[in-house]
Amino acid sequence: MMDHRRYSLQWGDVPASVAPYVPTPISVVRKMLELSKAGVDDVVYDLGCGDGRILFTAVEEFDVKKAVGYELNPSMYETARLKVERKGLQGRVEVIKGNFFLANLSGASLITLYLTTSGNAKLRPKFERELRGGARVVSHDFPVQGWTTVKPGLSNPYTVGSHRLYLYRIPDSYEAGTDIRRSPREESRWRRIRDIFLHDDDRG
Numbered sequence: 001m002m003d004h005r006r007y008s009l010q011w012g013d014v015p016a017s018v019a020p021y022v023p024t025p026i027s028v029v030r031k032m033l034e035l036s037k038a039g040v041d042d043v044v045y046d047l048g049c050g051d052g053r054i055l056f057t058a059v060e061e062f063d064v065k066k067a068v069g070y071e072l073n074p075s076m077y078e079t080a081r082l083k084v085e086r087k088g089l090q091g092r093v094e095v096i097k098g099n100f101f102l103a104n105l106s107g108a109s110l111i112t113l114y115l116t117t118s119g120n121a122k123l124r125p126k127f128e129r130e131l132r133g134g135a136r137v138v139s140h141d142f143p144v145q146g147w148t149t150v151k152p153g154l155s156n157p158y159t160v161g162s163h164r165l166y167l168y169r170i171p172d173s174y175e176a177g178t179d180i181r182r183s184p185r186e187e188s189r190w191r192r193i194r195d196i197f198l199h200d201d202d203r204g
């Protein structure tokens with residue numbers, strides 16, 4: 001298994017970084033794309049794309065039109081870029097070495113996130129300004145505070161084992177906050193993952 005810590009920038013190494021590199025398990029990636037109904041009309045943006053796994057799964061398994069990833073960490077950017085080349089997906093997967101806060105998100109129909117609660121909060125005004133009506137935002141483990149999740153007819157938020165997925169739709173989600181309840185098992189994993197990820201302002 002890849003030791004992702006080898007590639008990680010630590011918190012604060014890059015001023016714009018709002019999360020360290022921790023990969024989403026592929027089974028959870030699939031659920032994120034399934035839950036958000038990723039499909040042929042979608043342009044997916046993964047903000048902080050790591051090794052590109054969400055981009056590749058979106059194109060190869062969900063046949064999305066295009067997948068775009070932003071990544072600040074040079075090693076992860078290079079890993080994702082080389083994979084694009086190796087897979088011959090240059091026409092459909094674009095990996096951009098840079099800060100997603102500087103990106104124009106208006107072309108996205110689906111945003112995928114695995115950041116932090118405070119990172120999501122910093123992105124929220126940008127989402128509300130730039131995303132078009134009908135666009136979805138799906139976030140692994142961390143909610144967009146102040147937004148209401150789309151109820152997929154299942155639990156709210158959706159869980160994959162101890163992983164939580166938060167699905168939002170523009171502009172319907174700009175309303176009341178989510179009610180977050182965790183089982184003891186979820187709470188224990190949440191504490192572990194929170195310690196890997198978070199600044200003081202994310203705790204709670």
Ligand SMILES: C[S@@+](CC[C@H](N)C(=O)[O-])C[C@H]1O[C@@H](n2cnc3c(N)ncnc32)[C@H](O)[C@@H]1O
Nearest residue numbers: 017018021022023024048050072073099100114
């Ligand atoms: C937890 S990892 C998620 C990787 C991938 N999305 C996944 O789910 O497997 C978060 C990634 O976001 C990147 N990142 C954090 N802040 C960023 C920023 N402002 N611009 C671009 N990338 C950023 C980090 O370098 C890291 O690779």
